[in-house]
Amino acid sequence: MKMLINVPETVVADALRGMAAAHPDLSVDVENRVVVRRDAPVAGKVGIVSGGGSGHEPLHGGFVGPGMLSAACPGEVFTSPVPDQMVRAAAAVDSGSGVLFVVKNYTGDVLNFDMAAELAEDEGIQVAKVLVHDDVAVTDSLFTAGRRGTGGTLFVEKIAGAAADEGMPLERVETIARQVSEASRSFGVALTAVSTPAKGSPTFDLPEGELELGIGIHGEPGRERRAMMTSREIADFAVAAILEDLQPRGPVLALVNGMGATPLLELYGFNAEVQRVLGERGVTVARTLVGNYVTSLDMAGCSVTLCEVDDDLLRLWDAPVSTPALRWGR
Amino acid sequence: MAEQESGQALDAAFFIRWLTACAAAVEREASRLTDLDAAIGDADHGSNLQRGFRAVAEVLAKDAPATPGAVLTLAGRQLISTVGGASGPLYGTLLRRTGKALGDAAEVDRAALADALGQGVAAVAQLGGAAKGDKTMLDALEPAVDALATSYEGAARAAEEGAVATTPLLARKGRASYLGERSIDHQDPGATSAALLVTTLAEIAGQAPAAGSGQ
Structure with a gap:
C-alpha cells in the first residue's frame, strides 16, 4: 500500500x-x-x-x-x-x-x-x-x-x-x-479495510463487492458483512440501527461523517439519503454537518451520528x- | 530436567537480563503479535510493545536500579509512559505491582517471585476488569503464576498452553470483544505476548522447556 x-x-x-x-x-x-x-x-x-x-x-x-x-x-x-x-x-x-x-x-x-x-x-x-x-x-x-x-x-x-x-x-x-x-448514537460502515502505516497493508480482508456493517474507527472488523449495498440502502440500514436504540422526541444534530477515503461527492449523496429516511421516520433535523471529521486513516465508508438536542444544547x-x-x- | 530449587537467588541483574531479553523477544516476535492483533484487534500490539520494551531496555542500560523490586517498578513505569493503548497500563501495572510486592530485598527466590507476580496479575485483573476465560493476557498469566510456585519450566509451559487455549474463546474484554462471535478461532495477542515474557523468564533462569514443547 x-x-x-x-x-x-x-x-x-x-x-x-x-x-x-x-x-x-x-x-x-x-x-x-x-x-x-x-x-x-x-x-x-x-x-x-x-x-x-x-x-x-x-x-x-x-x-x-x-x-x-x-x-x-x-x-x-x-x-x-x-x-x-x-x-x-x-x-x-x-x-x-x-x-x-x-x-x-x-x-x-x-x-x-x-x-x-x-x-x-x-x-x-x-x-x-x-x-x-x-x-x-x-x-x-x-x-x-x-x-x-x-x-x-x-x-x-x-x-x-x-x-x-x-x-x-x-x-x-x-x-x-x-x-x-x-x-448521541452512531453507526458506521466500511467499504474498504484500513491500512495502518505500521502494518502497511489492510488490517482485514474485505473483498470487492462486499461491505462491512457496524465498523469502528480503528480498522477493527465490524459485526456483519454483506454484499455491497447502495447509498440509499446503507442510509436505511444505518438510521434504522440508530433509531432502534434511540427514538428522539426532539430535534437532532446529524453528523454524516466520512471515514477518510470517501469523496465528499459520495458523502453529500449519502446525506441526501440520510435526510430522506430521517424525514420518513419523523425525525426533525436541526443542524447537519457533512465531512471527514472522525476518520479511520484511508478507510472508505461513512458513519451517521444523531444527537438529540434541546434549545440549550442547540x-x-x-x-x-x-x-x-x-x-x-x- | 534437574530439580529446581526455590532458593536460587535472583538479584537485580537477573531481572535486568530478563527484561532486556524480553525486549529482544518482542523485537523478534513483533510482526507475529501484530498479525494476531490484525485478526481481532487493530494491528498494533507488536509495534506498541516494541516501543515500550525498547524504552525499558534503554532505561535499564542507562540507570540500573539496585534491587529486583526497583528494576520491575522502573520498567513498569517506563511501559506506562511509552506504550499507550490498553497494553501500556496493563503490562506497566503488572511489573509495577510485582516490583512493589518484592519490596526492597536485594535478592529474591522463585517462591517470592511467584507470590509477587500473583499480586501483579491480580492488579491487572482489577484494572482491566477481566477474568480468566475472557480471552485476555490473564489466560496466560494466571496459570503461569500458579505453576511458577513449582518451576520456571512449568510456568512457561502453562503460559504457552494458556495462550493457545484462548483460540476457541469468545472475547469479552478489550477491542476484540467488539467482534462478538467473530473473535472465536483466533489466538489472543495479549495472551501470546504474556506467554512470551514468561517463556523468556524461564530461559533466563536456565529452565526453559525443551524446544518445540508447549508451542
Whole structure:
C-alpha cells in the first residue's frame, strides 16, 4: 500500500510538525505530543482536554481552539496516548477552574485517562471525566468493553467547549457533556479495510463487492458483512440501527461523517439519503454537518451520528468556534 | 530436567537480563503479535510493545536500579509512559505491582517471585476488569503464576498452553470483544505476548522447556 510518509515510526511527529506550521494559533509540543490552544490557560474557564490514537484526523487536534478543545493528546496510530501527555495537557490548560477529560470508550483510552486523572489530581488539578460511547453496533453489556466512542465525540467536544467558553463551572460543563454523550448514537460502515502505516497493508480482508456493517474507527472488523449495498440502502440500514436504540422526541444534530477515503461527492449523496429516511421516520433535523471529521486513516465508508438536542444544547452547538477543522460564527 | 530449587537467588541483574531479553523477544516476535492483533484487534500490539520494551531496555542500560523490586517498578513505569493503548497500563501495572510486592530485598527466590507476580496479575485483573476465560493476557498469566510456585519450566509451559487455549474463546474484554462471535478461532495477542515474557523468564533462569514443547 503506497502512503505519503517517510517512515512509519515518524508519522505522528511529522504530522504534528506540519500542524504547527499550518496553525500558529496552536502551540504544538511535538516531542511531548500535546496540542494546546496558544492562549491557554484562559482565566476563569474550564479546560477541555481530549485525546486518543492518531489516524482519526481532524479528531482531536483539529478541534483545538476557542469554543472547543483546550488541548489534545495524540497517541500513536490507533493507540491511546499515555498518561504523561494528558497530565501535561491538563497542567497547560488549567486556569484553576478545573479540567474536563473527554474520553472515547476504548479500554486503552479509559485506562490511560483514569491514570492521568489520578496523577493530575495529585498535582492539585481538579479533573472530571466524560465517557463517549455512542456506537450502536456494539452490544452494550457487562460482558463486553461496552460501546465504542465514535462520531458522538465531535458533538461532546463542541458543546462542552462552548459551555466552558461561556464560563460555566466544571460541574455544569461535565453535566452538559454527559447529556450530549448520552443523547448521541452512531453507526458506521466500511467499504474498504484500513491500512495502518505500521502494518502497511489492510488490517482485514474485505473483498470487492462486499461491505462491512457496524465498523469502528480503528480498522477493527465490524459485526456483519454483506454484499455491497447502495447509498440509499446503507442510509436505511444505518438510521434504522440508530433509531432502534434511540427514538428522539426532539430535534437532532446529524453528523454524516466520512471515514477518510470517501469523496465528499459520495458523502453529500449519502446525506441526501440520510435526510430522506430521517424525514420518513419523523425525525426533525436541526443542524447537519457533512465531512471527514472522525476518520479511520484511508478507510472508505461513512458513519451517521444523531444527537438529540434541546434549545440549550442547540444554542451551545451554534456558539462560535474557531479551530482548524470546525470554524463558524467568529 | 534437574530439580529446581526455590532458593536460587535472583538479584537485580537477573531481572535486568530478563527484561532486556524480553525486549529482544518482542523485537523478534513483533510482526507475529501484530498479525494476531490484525485478526481481532487493530494491528498494533507488536509495534506498541516494541516501543515500550525498547524504552525499558534503554532505561535499564542507562540507570540500573539496585534491587529486583526497583528494576520491575522502573520498567513498569517506563511501559506506562511509552506504550499507550490498553497494553501500556496493563503490562506497566503488572511489573509495577510485582516490583512493589518484592519490596526492597536485594535478592529474591522463585517462591517470592511467584507470590509477587500473583499480586501483579491480580492488579491487572482489577484494572482491566477481566477474568480468566475472557480471552485476555490473564489466560496466560494466571496459570503461569500458579505453576511458577513449582518451576520456571512449568510456568512457561502453562503460559504457552494458556495462550493457545484462548483460540476457541469468545472475547469479552478489550477491542476484540467488539467482534462478538467473530473473535472465536483466533489466538489472543495479549495472551501470546504474556506467554512470551514468561517463556523468556524461564530461559533466563536456565529452565526453559525443551524446544518445540508447549508451542
